[in-house]
Amino acid sequence: MSFQRNPETALLLVGAERLELPIVASNGRYQGIDVSKVREATGHVLVDPGAGNVSICAPSEITYLDGQEGILQYRGYRIEELANHSTFLETAYLLIYGELPTHAELQRFETAIAAAPGLPALATDSFLRSFGAAGHPMAVLQSAIAWLETQRPVLRQAESLEMEPVFFDLLRNVPALVASWYAFRTRGEWVEFDPTDGYAKGLLQAFFPDASHPQIFADVLETCLVVHADHEQNCSTNTCRSIGSAQASLYASVAGAVGALSGPLHGGANEAVVAMLEDLLASGMTVADKLAEVKSGEARLSGVGHRVYKNSDPRAERLKQLCPEVLRAAGNDSQLLDIAHQLENAVREDEYFRRRKLYPNVDFYSGILYKAMGIPVEFFTPMFAIGRLPGWIAHWVEGREKKTRIYRPFQIYDGQSERPYVPIDART
Numbered sequence: 046m047s048f049q050r051n052p053e054t055a056l057l058l059v060g061a062e063r064l065e066l067p068i069v070a071s072n073g074r075y076q077g078i079d080v081s082k083v084r085e086a087t088g089h090v091l092v093d094p095g096a097g098n099v100s101i102c103a104p105s106e107i108t109y110l111d112g113q114e115g116i117l118q119y120r121g122y123r124i125e126e127l128a129n130h131s132t133f134l135e136t137a138y139l140l141i142y143g144e145l146p147t148h149a150e151l152q153r154f155e156t157a158i159a160a161a162p163g164l165p166a167l168a169t170d171s172f173l174r175s176f177g178a179a180g181h182p183m184a185v186l187q188s189a190i191a192w193l194e195t196q197r198p199v200l201r202q203a204e205s206l207e208m209e210p211v212f213f214d215l216l217r218n219v220p221a222l223v224a225s226w227y228a229f230r231t232r233g234e235w236v237e238f239d240p241t242d243g244y245a246k247g248l249l250q251a252f253f254p255d256a257s258h259p260q261i262f263a264d265v266l267e268t269c270l271v272v273h274a275d276h277e278q279n280c281s282t283n284t285c286r287s288i289g290s291a292q293a294s295l296y297a298s299v300a301g302a303v304g305a306l307s308g309p310l311h312g313g314a315n316e317a318v319v320a321m322l323e324d325l326l327a328s329g330m331t332v333a334d335k336l337a338e339v340k341s342g343e344a345r346l347s348g349v350g351h352r353v354y355k356n357s358d359p360r361a362e363r364l365k366q367l368c369p370e371v372l373r374a375a376g377n378d379s380q381l382l383d384i385a386h387q388l389e390n391a392v393r394e395d396e397y398f399r400r401r402k403l404y405p406n407v408d409f410y411s412g413i414l415y416k417a418m419g420i421p422v423e424f425f426t427p428m429f430a431i432g433r434l435p436g437w438i439a440h441w442v443e444g445r446e447k448k449t450r451i452y453r454p455f456q457i458y459d460g461q462s463e464r465p466y467v468p469i470d471a472r473t
């Protein structure tokens with residue numbers, strides 16, 4: 046790790062033990078206290094369920110997030126500016142290489158992705174056939190990324206400095222695998238992904254080759270991908286870094302990250318939000334009844350709350366602004382959006398949510414947009430995965446470059462104390 050030390054120190058008193066801890070500098074809101082010697086010096090470990098107070102990786106230079114102020118920056122650039130002015134691949138380049146690309150750099154990057162080998166024809170068919178038709182796209186995607194590695198025996202050996210072909214492979218074929226699973230389920234075929242006319246446009250074409258979508262769909266989908274592209278040490282990125290810390294391949298690390306993202310407390314929330322809003326409409330339950338149910342502890346409000354944002358999530362604000370135009374272009378009524386607005390207003394006024402600083406997060410409005418574009422609900426979280434891919438790549442590379450120590454948190458044991466073994470015939 047390479048932290049810069051501050052002149053100040055923190056003092057930890059454990060019984061008679063007095064330990065001076067270095068304070069390490071950062072550019073952001075929080076300074077760090079280096080506790081890496083606490084166990085050795087005091088025989089105690091630090092307990093922090095959910096790791097909300099610890100930074101377990103070397104200082105990261107990728108994304109800055111200030112949850113109090115609602116600020117999100119990739120490599121120093123505000124998410125609002127990137128969402129308004131940058132394409133997804135420009136943003137991916139920024140995250141992975143650290144700088145916004147020039148025209149020439151962007152062209153080389155885009156061309157390399159478009160020219161990366163596609164899915165292997167025969168193997169893809171039999172691979173997709175091996176899943177039951179009901180297979181959730183996130184489960185298929187997680188398996189498919191691990192499978193993709195088996196199709197690239199040379200690339201899997203690559204070390205971080207020679208990793209570009211792997212970045213290109215994933216950036217071309219993760220969308221291809223997602224769209225192929227949709228095509229396979231609906232039409233019995235798999236599809237290639239061609240990003241030449243734009244990443245989001247290519248994605249919509251791969252999903253719906255016969256439909257002509259209004260340009261606004263591709264533009265908004267591009268924005269959705271940009272705002273999802275990174276979010277520092279969230280659950281899936283932390284999983285990716287953790288797997289990478291064992292020096293496992295980028296394919297293995299991204300496959301693991303997809304598994305983490307599928308959970309309803311993480312990326313799976315976009316699917317849960319639409320289910321919740323549709324359920325509200327269908328059941329005739331009022332917003333007040335829904336809040337009462339949540340406050341009684343029976344359920345959580347999907348798309349609300351965030352470990353870091355305690356005021357507003359700038360990604361949610363941006364996606365919310367885009368909803369009316371997309372619904373108009375789709376010719377959809379605004380029932381879902383209306384109920385979402387009612388729910389948000391109620392949450393913002395309710396003491397329970399205010400006290401706990403719970404506000405809509407990025408997943409609250411993304412599902413409404415995807416649904417209006419015709420993307421099936423089960424494919425909402427895979428859209429998130431496609432967007433988050435550059436972030437996972439950037440963090441995996443950073444972990445390698447900074448020679449991350451293998452992630453291995455300590456455990457406090459509170460189970461049975463030692464007891465004599467009981468042979469099976471003597472057990473009651």
Ligand code: ACO
Pocket residue numbers: 095279309310311312314339344345346347348349350351352353401403406407408
């Ligand atoms: N609805 C109702 N109450 C909630 C919600 C919610 N969505 N989220 C948190 N709370 C309550 C908790 O019950 C707890 O109350 P208590 O103090 O009375 O026990 C308090 O707020 C703090 O909750 P934690 O679980 O400690 O918060 P944490 O930071 O661990 O969890 C999380 C963050 C997982 C996002 C949580 O807010 C949640 O479950 N939200 C709904 C799922 C969701 O939208 N996930 C997507 C997150 S964004 C992303 O991953 C892209």
